[in-house]
Amino acid sequence: MKPVEERLVENWKGAWRWFSLQAMALVVAVQGAWAAMPDDLKTHFPAWLVTAVSVGLLLLGIGGRLVKQNKD
Numbered sequence: 228m229k230p231v232e233e234r235l236v237e238n239w240k241g242a243w244r245w246f247s248l249q250a251m252a253l254v255v256a257v258q259g260a261w262a263a264m265p266d267d268l269k270t271h272f273p274a275w276l277v278t279a280v281s282v283g284l285l286l287l288g289i290g291g292r293l294v295k296q297n298k299d
Contacts, residue, residue, distance in 0.1 A: 244296075245292070245296060246287070246288070246291030246292075246294075247289070247291040247292035248288075249288075249291075250284045250285065250287045250288030250291055251284075251285070253284050254281045254284045254285055254288075257277060257280055257284070258277070258281060261277045
């Protein structure tokens with residue numbers, strides 16, 4: 228089996244700059260905030276909104292992964 232470094236994508240140390248990774252991190256934040264929110268506060272938001280925001284961010288992340296991003 229190859230070492231971990233050989234199996235990772237090129238420039239993996241700069242992955243935090245990739246839009247795709249940032250979008251996925253935002254999905255984790257949205258879902259985490261929803262899970263931590265008290266039930267009485269959740270009643271002020273439609274449940275589909277959290278799903279829609281998460282799916283939208285994931286779709287943007289897919290798009291971000293397909294688009295060539297500057298190394299700056």
